[in-house]
Amino acid sequence: MKLKSTGKKWEVDEMSYNKLNENLIDRIGEIVGEEGVIRDRDKMDDFSHDEYPLLDFKSFPDIVVQPRSTEEVSQIVKLAWENSIPITPRGSATGLCGGCVPIYGGIALSLERMDNILEIDEDNLLVTVEAGVKLMDLFKTVEDRELFFPPHPGDESAMVGGAIATNAGGSRAVKYGVMRNFVRGIEVVLPNGDVEWLGTKNVKDTSGYSLVNLFIGSEGTLGVITKAILKITPQPGATMTLVAIYENLEDAIGTVPEIIKKGLSPISIEFIEKEVIPPTEALLGKKWPTSEGEVHLMLIVDARDEDELMQIGEELVDICTANNATDVLVADTKEKQEEILDIRSNIYLALKKDVVEILDITVPPSRIADFVKRVRDLSEKYKIELLTYGHAGDGNVHVHMMKGGEESAYSPLRRELHEMGIEMGGVVSGEHGIGLAKKEFLKMMGEGKIELMRRIKRALDEKNIMNPGKIFDL
Ligand SMILES: Cc1cc2nc3c(=O)[nH]c(=O)nc-3n(C[C@H](O)[C@H](O)[C@H](O)COP(=O)(O)OP(=O)(O)OC[C@H]3O[C@@H](n4cnc5c(N)ncnc54)[C@H](O)[C@@H]3O)c2cc1C
Known part of the structure; x- marks a missing residue:
């Protein structure tokens, strides 16, 4: 099986899977109920793509199936395996x-009807949820x-x-880490339909291989995650958002390692170039706290109480100022903080129509300034705007390749950016x-590692039915 990138389009080689026939479709309907099956192509558009912008790529499933329980997922997967x-x-295709x-067509298995929060275990600070729970609902439930x-x-x-399957990160990872750090256990349906619980509620667990970690970040290629036990924490006593204003990129980015070296651990350190803000303000009808400066750092800080918060805030202001921030603005109310985070979170959506691709290269934090500088050099070399x-x-500064340059430059530029990132560690x-x-x-990043992943994939999914064609070719 081969999937070839031609720079702009992806061509999928033929694979010898079976087609769903009427008999199998009837059996699927019996398992999940008629309302859990979509066959009408006009209603399948949402299931043919995600938010990846480059391809304009759509590939339709033959059927969308929306199970309501692990048992139903297991029966559907078993049927797919046998046939x-x-x-x-x-998940939500974000x-x-x-x-x-x-x-490869076949079954798109949507978890959207498995959206129950099953248990909030306040004594152990754990929550058990079905895989279709949206993060926004989880946030709200625990916040209450x-x-x-x-x-x-x-x-x-x-x-x-979806967040577990991609080991999602996000803006709070600086202090708290990524999804992996919050998953204690998962229930999975394996490619042959068997159901297993991996991991437990226990803090410590060296009882054999950490299979739960194998599934985190496996992007649906090893099985379907149906439930999860997630860690939660007490709400911080106090939070503050700072926006530090700079006249140039070097000073802004140069501040980041200084903050990290001091061990101050803000929740977030986000870097934003000025030109991405107005389109996002327009999209949301909300206002960023300043239009001054060329580059901003958004810092979110939490602490046990106001005194500790003020102390950290003051230290951060000092570090930013020492690194040539012209001003540092403070948002101390929940409303202002939410408005700033909302604008930051939606920059991508505001730019999306002009974005060729959003890249996700990540370098060690000490190399970010050098990385962003070299991105700018490549932008000049290829005459393609690269917003960061x-x-x-x-170290996870997303590079946005913007429309407007020569299309023939996209492919070599993408390649060179990734080569550069890997070369920087x-x-x-x-x-x-x-x-x-x-x-x-x-x-x-090395054929040896891919070969190891292939061997794991073959051991669990010798028929290669589970999300085939993703991460690597078999
Ligand atoms: C505006 C915007 C901002 C974003 N910001 C961030 C960010 O800051 N950090 C970040 O990490 N990501 C970010 N993303 C990417 C995206 O939100 C995450 O990757 C998210 O975790 C995907 O969840 P989903 O439910 O949409 O999964 P989907 O897109 O539906 O699926 C993602 C992958 O997970 C697999 N999968 C989904 N559900 C399951 C399951 N139950 N069992 C097994 N496999 C499954 C799918 O097969 C697929 O391979 C952003 C996206 C957008 C559009």
């Missing part, structure tokens, strides 16, 4: 690398109990299952995953 039908799990696109679920990938409509913004605190994806879009770049 060699490809099956692609999907992914940015084509991960949930059913490129003065608890907190820290991971925050920008699009809150993403589902828990994102999670500066963890970075990785091709920090949080979005590999999906379809980054397969050719993952190869640059």
Whole structure:
């Protein structure tokens, strides 16, 4: 099986899967009920793509199936396994690398009807949810109990299952880490339909291989995540958002390692170039706190109480000022903080129509200034605008390749950017995953690692029915 990138389009080689026949479709309807099946192509458009912009790529499933329980998922997967039908799990399709696109047709398995929060275990600070729970609902439910679920990938409509399958990160990762750090256990349906619980509620667990970690970030290629036990924390006593204003990129980016070295651990350190703000303000009808300066750092800080918060805030202001910030603005009310985070989270959506591709190269935090400078050099070399913004605190500054230049430059530019990131000790994806879009770049990180992944995939899914064609070719 081969999937070839021609720079702009992806061509999928033929695979010898079976087609769904009327008999199988009837059996699927019996398992999930008629309302859990979509066959009408006109209603399948949403299931043929995700948020990845480059391809304009759509690939329709033969059928969309929306189970209501693990038992139903298991029966559907078993049926797919027995009949060699490809099956692609999907959450809210907010992914940015084509991960949930059913490129071989077959079954698109949507978890959207499995959206129950099953238990909030306040004594152990754990919540057990079905995989179709949206992050926004999880945030709200725990917040109502003065608890907190820290991971925050920008699009809150993403589902828990999708966020685990991509090991999503987001802007709060600087202090709290990524999804992996919040998953204690998962229930999975394996490619042959068997159901397993991996991981437990226990804090410590060295009882054999950490299979739960194998599934986190496996992008639906090893099985369907149906439930999860997630860690939550008490709500911070006080939070503050700072916006530091700079006249140039070097000073702004140069501030980041200084903050990290001091061990201050803001929740977020986001880097934003000025030109991306007005379109986002227009999209949301909200106002960013300043139009001064060329480049901004958005810093979110939390602490146990106001005194501790003020102390950290003052230290951050001092560091920013020492690194030539012309001003540092403070948002101390919840409303102002939410407005700033909302604008930051939606920059991508505001730019999307002009974006060729959003890249996810991540470098060690100490190399970000050098990385962004070299991105600018490549932008000049290829005469393609490359806007950078994102999670500066963890080296995950997203590079946005913008429309307007020569299309023939896209492919070599993408390649050179990824080569440069790897050469700087970075990785091709920090949080979005590999999906379809980054397969050719993952190869640059070493064939040995891919071969190990192939062996794991074959051991669990010898028929290659589970999200085939993603991450690597078999
Ligand atoms: C505006 C915007 C901002 C974003 N910001 C961030 C960010 O800051 N950080 C970040 O990490 N990501 C970000 N993303 C990307 C995206 O939101 C995340 O990748 C998210 O975790 C995907 O969740 P989903 O439910 O939409 O999954 P989908 O896109 O539906 O699927 C993603 C992958 O997971 C697999 N999958 C889905 N559900 C399951 C399941 N139950 N079992 C097994 N496999 C499954 C799919 O097969 C696919 O490979 C952003 C996206 C947008 C549009």
